Amino acid sequence: MCGIAGAVSWERAPDTDLVAAMTRSIAHRGPDGEGVTSDGPTCFGHRRLAIIDLSQAGAQPKWDHAGRVLITFNGEIYNYRELRNQLQADGSRFTTRTDTEVILEAYKRWGVEAFTRLNGMFALAIWDRDQQRLVLARDRLGEKPL
Numbered sequence: 515m516c517g518i519a520g521a522v523s524w525e526r527a528p529d530t531d532l533v534a535a536m537t538r539s540i541a542h543r544g545p546d547g548e549g550v551t552s553d554g555p556t557c558f559g560h561r562r563l564a565i566i567d568l569s570q571a572g573a574q575p576k577w578d579h580a581g582r583v584l585i586t587f588n589g590e591i592y593n594y595r596e597l598r599n600q601l602q603a604d605g606s607r608f609t610t611r612t613d614t615e616v617i618l619e620a621y622k623r624w625g626v627e628a629f630t631r632l633n634g635m636f637a638l639a640i641w642d643r644d645q646q647r648l649v650l651a652r653d654r655l656g657e658k659p660l
Contacts, residue, residue, distance in 0.1 A: 516574075516588040517543030519559035520639050522648055528557035537561055543588075551575040551584060556641040556648055558586035571610040578618040579609060582644050585621075587614050589636030589658045597631060626651070 517540035521528040534550045537559030541548070544561030547570075551558055560574040575586045591597070594613035597620055602608065606619040613634075620628035621640055629651045637652040637660035652660040 516563050517561040518586040518588045518637065518639065520586060521557045522555050524555050528552055528555060530557050533557045533559040547573050549573055549575055551577075553584055553641060553643060554646065556584070556639075558584060558639055558641070560586045572612045572614065574614060576612075576614055576618065578615075578622060579607065582642070583618050583622060584641040584643070585614060585618055585638060587617060587636060587638040589634055589638070589653065591616065591632050591634040591636060593631075593633040621649075 519533055519536035519540065521533050530550055530552050537548055537550060540561050544563040546564040547562035549560050558575040562574060564572060575584055577584050591613040594616040598608060598616045601616065601619045601623060604623065606623065608615055608619070617632070617638065620631060624631065626649060635653045635657040637658035640649040642649065650660060652658055
């Protein structure tokens with residue numbers, strides 16, 4: 515079970531030290547890695563429990579390959595392989611085997627409608643740099659805390 519944290523402020527740069535402290539306070543949720551990334555008004559923190567792709571390629575928070583969309587994600591997407599195949603057929607490219615990267619590409623392709631296609635348990639935050647939009651989403655049953 516991973517853990518996510520974050521802060522947003524439209525008035526001043528978010529406090530990365532605070533998000534780092536929040537991330538440390540949930541260390542028990544993810545012993546396999548931690549990260550803090552900020553951009554514009556947002557700062558995301560992540561504690562990782564590696565399940566699908568055990569390599570460093572699965573580290574979070576994670577930017578898409580174009581540096582447009584940032585995500586921090588907790589959960590598991592059960593149908594990520596099918597979505598990945600569909601996205602690849604439509605021209606998306608992938609550099610990891612993670613469900614996280616599939617979510618990023620799905621969001622870029624379908625916007626917030628991507629979340630209706632996800633079969634799994636999840637909580638996530640996405641920062642869309644181009645649209646200056648913060649998106650928070652979780653699975654339909656709210657299994658993962660957000």
